Amino acid sequence: MSSTTTTTPGSKHEQRPAAVPLVSSLHQRTAPGRNSFAATDVIAAHRIKSELTWYQLVHAEIIAVTSAMRKNARWSGMNVNGLNMGGLGMSMGLRKGHGGNSELHSRNQENPLMGGFASLREYLNTVQEVEDLDALLLLNPFLEVIRSGNTTGPIAGTALGSIEKFLHYGIVGLRNPSIAFAMNALSSAATHCKFEASDAASDELVLLRMLQVLEMALTSESGQVLSDEAVCEMMETGLSMCCQMRLSEMLRRSAEHVMINMVIAIFERLKTLEDEWVYIDSPTCRSENIDAASKDINKGAPHMSTPRQSSSPTLSTEQQPSSTTVNKESIDVENDLAEGNTDTTEGAASKQKEEHEDEEEKENNEIIEPAPLRPYGLPAIRELLRVLISLLNPHEHKHTDSMRLMALSILNVAFEVGGKSISRFEILRNLVADDFCKYLFQLAKTESTQLLSLTLRVIYTVMDTMRPYLKLQQELFLFFLIERLSPASGVGSRAMVIDMDDEGNISLVHSSGKDGNDVKTSTGHVDVRSGSPNIYGKSNKNQSIDRNTSPEVRELLLECLLQCSRIPTFMVDLWYNYDCDLSCGDLFEEAIQFLSKNSFPDPNGYPAFDSHFLCLDTLLMFIDQMVERTNTDINTGSIPKSFIDPEELMTRKARKRLILKGASLFNESPKKGIQFLLENGIVVPDEDGDVNVSLARFLGTTQQLNKKSLGEYLGRPENLSLLQVFMRQFEFSGKRMDESLRIVLETFRLPGESQQIMRVADTFAEVFFETNPVEIANSEAAQVLAYSIILLNTDQHNPQVRKRMTLDDYMRNLRGVNGGNDFSKDYLRAIYETIRHDEIVMPEEHEGRLGFNYAWKQLLHRADSCGSFVVCDTTAYDKDLFRLAWKPALAAIAYAFDTAQDDSTLQKAISGFHQCAMLSAHFQLHDVFDAIVINLASMTGLIEKTNSRNSVPDPIVDVAGQKYVVSDLAIRFGRNYKGQLAAVVAFAVVTRHGNSMRKGWKKILEIIRNLFVNSLLPGSMLQVEDFLSGTTSIPLKPKTPAPAKQQNRRDGSLLSTLSSYLLSPYANDEGYRADPSEEEVESTMCAVDCVTACKLEELFGDMSSLDNDTLVSLMTAMQDVGYNTEEVESPEGSTPYNPVTVLFLEFIVSIAIRNGDRIQLLWPYAVDYIFSVLKHADKQSVLVVERTVVALLRLCISFSAKDEMQDSILQCLKVLRDFPPAVTQAVGEQMMAGIYSLSNANSENLNKSEFVETILEIKQKVASAM
Incomplete structure (x- = not known):
């Protein structure tokens, strides 16, 4: 049993100059890698968290410890008042004798613990303010009890509790003299805690209290003055307790919790550290000076032993070196938790004796010539990081998965708290870039969901906080995720890519059909990745990777990818740093293709699990991030100087494709x-x-x-x-x-x-x-x-x-x-x-661990010259990204919409359609917008050309005073819930972004055509102008005219006949189908409500805002959909009435008139449609010809005042003049009414002789025909 030095005033401790207030030491220059404390920041007002005085609190704790000691037979009945007798006489010049004091001297030597508390009481009487309380003198008696080894567990626990209270209440603080020495002595005593063993539960309570004291010591304000050696001892003790399986799980979990709190405090300190060797302002390659810096830091640096798991099933005990019996056991925290301790009792005793002598010598040296204690900094942090990383080594069989889980939990907290600060120090950064990432990636191959989950979380945390310095490591990991999650063959394999044709049909094609991405099984195979190692250790020539992962593992891997994608710039960062780098793989394209293909299940691959929805969510997140950047207008109109111009990137990308193609051909x-x-x-x-x-x-x-x-x-x-x-x-x-x-x-x-x-x-x-x-x-x-x-x-x-x-x-x-x-x-x-x-x-010679280690060295070598990872918080590259990603993204969204079984998935898909349409409009990618509209239109079920029954009219029902036609299309569309949603979305995006549409107009007009022929269009869209009856509606079917009389009518024989054509949509009221069922009526009403929700009137409401190209595309589509020239030119007699021709004729004329400022652009399209109808006027229905003549004359009237249109108007009048007599007779009344309106137009141009002559000729022909 080691003796304890008393600490009474006037003893040798008073001669120690090291017992100086921290204020003086704080002004000393700190070493590199250390904190620079400002005295004014650290030394705040000394406040105690108690309403009792500090004097009362300290005495209460002394009583608590001594009372616990008197319960033990060794100290029972002992009076401590006379233990220090003799010192007073010596101070007065008396000679120390033997005689009667021998017994007292013997008692003093045998009971130093009690004497320490007596001396402390005497010292307390000399202190007035808590700020003047010497922290080392206060704590020393309690620390001696902790490390004595002669005390029981309850006594040691009480002493530990007292120390914790001193720290927690603020009695011991930075203003106290000797605080640095006191805190380091506290650390040493707690980590060398010894007490007599009893039952396991009681002993573990003491160990738990010891952990709490260590936590309080490090995390409190006073913990700032702990040295590197002290911190390493504390962390080594905590780690060892975490790894000792002989301890209860409760204690091990508590130790892990304490370790996490201590690690938070330690890595928080990195934020205030400044180092003249390794502080990095900006990302750079690894410096050659790092070796020298490492040597400087290693010189005199603390060392932590890597903890190992103990196989002992019971609490370890060992003999005290000075004990002569073998019955008495004590717990020694230092030795019990030391790894691989195989020394004999004698060897352990000898070793402890030597250590004790060294400690005494060190203490004596400190008393004579103390060395200033430096606050802990980079050396301790680096050593802690090194030990934690070493626990992850998957090839170290002495480390169990439970130890790795513990280390991962602590490391994750460390990087959550100080990951970005770690990256500032090259000596720490290199630990992470090499061994840490290497071990993490190897652990990512595990099938253990618990270990994999925590490993992936740590990888994400590290990649998020240290991305600028882990460019190639991130590339390797993301390719690993894609490879492991992709099936070897089939839809989801890397060899297949998404494609889409002009009609919006989505298909999967082999990537060998795409430029620059040959993926072949011959020697010409070219991987789009760089030369990074394969985590599986397989060579390029034999990449037989087992991808049969369980659904749980697959979901964890996808969750990690989704977590990475939550970084707002994640995808654009991949594009900028990898796809446009000649030495890296096409990671962005690989990721997008993977997410798209795995958003829907492969019939021959994985079944549908939540993993497919995770892929969809990741894709939609990417789209949403681009929309968000577009809305916030980051760097709009200019490219930051720190970024490469997009055109230059595209040039690099094109060159990269050529290089990959050339490499593939060279390999063959x-x-x-x-x-x-x-x-x-x-x-x-x-x-x-x-x-x-x-x-x-x-x-x-x-x-x-x-x-x-x-x-x-x-x-x-x-x-x-x-x-x-x-x-x-x-x-x-x-x-x-x-x-x-x-x-x-x-x-x-x-x-x-x-x-x-x-x-x-x-x-x-x-x-x-x-x-x-x-x-x-x-x-x-x-x-x-x-x-x-x-x-x-x-x-x-x-x-x-x-x-x-x-x-x-x-x-x-x-x-x-x-x-x-x-x-x-x-x-x-x-x-x-x-x-x-x-x-x-x-190269390519070895596989497995050796091959991976070789490739990993190559990766680190390439990292020196690859440049740093650039975070691209800009919109400059979004257009190029969207151009690459829209096909796979749209394919995934369309599939999700088509197969959705719940409103949540439908809402995601609808939002995806809206956002893709918004981006394509913003970037003016007309082909993309067309594809979106075409895809939506095809899902409505309204594109197929369908006519209502000709022989038997559809029934008409009365609902709430309104009449509705129950057609087959209305019933089918009303039952198609997803089709209705697709229609609403399609017309919404067209109405909002119609200016970006080109080919998509045809599909939209086809939908309008089919709605029209099935009486589903709003009535306001069917209103047309008429010279005779004002405003009327376009009929779907003409009424059969009554037999004409032989004699000519004086009041215009066709007027009454043609007016009957413009009645209800149907010819007569008899001969309908059987009455529809309630379900059919309800379906029809659903279709009607959907059409109302589509707001078709707004689609053509304001055409003046459309660009010229958009208007031309719209007019061309109307020509294609509205009039079928082939039907008219067939030799089969006359053509029946087609209301669609009339509908789009009215649309064309209305658009042309509303855009009078661009009539020269639109006139050819409008007149071409009209002339195509009138070219075969003799075969056309009378109503079609009549409406065409009215439309032509309306155009002439609207632009008669424009000088530049006179020749075109005259040409139109000549067409009317040259009508066959039969046609002139059929449409004569409307023609004469239109000519009358044209003659009354306020235009001087019409007074020209050529116009007058042509108009007279038309009147004469009409008169003769009538």
Whole structure:
């Protein structure tokens, strides 16, 4: 049992100059990686969280601890008042004697714990204010009780509770003298806590109290003064308790909770740290100075042991070193929680004795010449991060999944709190970019849903907070998600892409049919990814990945992808940083295609689960983010200088497609590939017509080339000059030959033939010797050495070689070949040892763990030159993104709408249609808007040409005083709930964004045509102007006229006849179908209500706002839908009345008249429609011809005052003049009424002789015909 030094005033502690208020130490210059505290910020008013005085509180805690001690037989009945007798006499000059004081001295030596509290009471009487209370003197008696080992669990627990109360109530604070030493002593005592064991439950309560004290010490205000060593000890203790399976789950969970709270406080500190070595203002590549910085930080840095799981089923106990019995057991937190403790009792005792002596020596040194304590900073944080990361190593079998889960939970909190701050420090950033990401990605392969869920959460947190520094790591992870979630074949496979034709029909086609994205199974296969490693460890030539993931795992992976997509700029960041980077894969396009294809189930693949809805949600989120950026007008009209111009990006993208195509062709046939590259300007001859320089650059920088094919091509004798140029691309200066050869062999795989290998080795040696290496005499020696290195690599790492070459063997083989002399032994030894420990891994040669580790090193190497990840908070690239994504997005939305079983999914799809239409209109992508409208129109069920029954009229019902026609189309449409929704959405987007529509007008007009012929159009759209009867409606069917009388009528024989045509939509009232059922009537009313909701009147309400191109497209579509020339030109007699022709005739004329300022643009389309009808007037229905004549004359009247229209009007009048007599007779009354209105028009142009003559001729013909 170790003795305790008392702390009475006047003792040696008073001589210790270190017991100085923190204020003085705060003004000292802090070391790099440390906090810079401002005294004015830290030293606030000392306030106590209690209404009792501090004096009362401290005495109460002393009584509590001493009372607990007296319950033990060792301290029962002990009076502490005389334990310190003798000190007063010595202070007065008396000599210390023996005699009667020997017994008292013995008691003092045996009971230092009680004496400590007595001394504390005496000291308290000398203190007036709490700010003057020496924190170390206050805490020391309580700390001695904690680490004594002679106390019981309840005593230790009471002392721990007292310390926690001092911290919590603010009795111990930053204003107290010796606060830094006191807090570090507290940390040391708590982490070395020892007490006599009792039952497990009671002991664990003490350990729990100890954890709470550690948490309070670190997270309180006073925790700022803890040293790096103290923090590491505290965290090591907490981690060890988390990992000890012999402890109860309650205690382990409590320890984990404490660790999380402590980690929050530690990583919050990063936000205020400034470091002169590694503080980074902006993302940069890894600096060469990081090694020096690491050495500076490692010098004297604390070290944490990695905790291991204990297999002991009971609470561990050990003998006290000074005990002579074997019955007494005590709990030693430090040793019980230490990993791998296999020392014997004697060894442990010896070790503890040495440690105790070292501690005493250190304490004495501190008393004599104290070193200032520095607040913890970067060294402790880095050590903590290192240990937590090491627990994730999936290949360390001593680490269980429960330990990994604990480490993941703590790390997730650390990055949630300080992820962005971690990225400021390169020494921390490199830990994350290398081992941390590597272990996380390997853990992501697990099938354990609990471990996978937490792993994915940590990955997302890290990627979100440190994206600028993890460009290639994020690419690797996202490609891993896509590969694991994509079936090997079928609809959802990566080989299939979404396509859509002009009619809106969606289909899946093989990607080999798309430019630049060949995905073939031959040697010409080109992966759109970069050369990043495959998490599965498979080589490119054999990517047999098991994708049979469970629905739970699949949903977790998709949730992670959805979580990433919640970052507002996620998709545009992928496009900018990967798709437009020649060295990276097309991650944006891959992601969009994947999400679209997996939004609907593959009949031969995965069944429909929630995962398909997650894919849809992710796509819709991407669309919504673009709409949000459009609405907020980020950087509208200008591109920030920090971003690349969109046109330049598209140029890069186009070049990338050519490179991928060229690489694919090269892998199949180098000759074809090079020819393609030359034709497309990827490989360019120099001034002398030599292509080797450009070709060598392409071969050395294109990751997608097949390394085996490249090696065979370079090894051919006819390509020797190319091989030489290829070798000269590398920088060999200052490197050993094995280091240089390793760099070269990372770019291609050595060919199999020995002659080719020799040719490659010799060429490399010649180029290497050009750098004038000191250790090599001539080029011949360089060639021999190069070939020997290749052989040595095979000898040391080929599993078929049983007897490995030794260093002496290697040196012996090279004896006398260096210009007649031997190579330097140190030079050969360095080569040999490097090759023996680190194989030169040929590309695509290894799989599994070795292959992954090699590829991971390559990824880190590429990360140095790939540039940082750029966050694109701009709308500059949204148009290009939407142009690429609209087909797969629209396909997914349309499928979701078509298969939806609930209103929520329907609402998502409808919102998707609206937003896609809004974006296409905003970006003026007319083909996209047309596709959206065509797709919606096809889902209404109203496009197919359908006529109401000719033989038997549809029944008419009276509902609430209104008459409605119950047609087959009305019934079918009324039953089609999704069709009605599609119709409402279609007309809504057309009404709002109709200016962006071109080809889509035809589908909209077809819907209007079918609604019209089935009496579903609003009555206001059927109103037309008439010269005789004013305003009337277009009839669907003419009434059969009464037999005409033989004699001519004086009052115009056709007037009464034609007026009967303009009555109700039907000819007569008899001969209807059977009465409709209630269900049919209800369906018809649903159809009527839907048409009302479509607000068709607004569609043609204001055509003046439409662009010229839109109006032309609309007029052209009306011509196509309204009048069928083929039917009229058929030799089968006359054509029956077609009300559709009249309807669109009125639409055309109305649009032309309303847009009088653009009549010269619209006149040809209107007149062309009219002339097409009048061309066959003798075969047309009388009503059609009459309405056409009225329309023509209305046009002439409307624009008679325009000088530029006089020739066109005159041409129209001549057409009327040249009518056959029969036609003139049939439409004579309307023609005469129109000519009369034209003559009365206030236009001087009509007084010209040519106009007057033509009008007179028309009147004469009409008169003679009547």
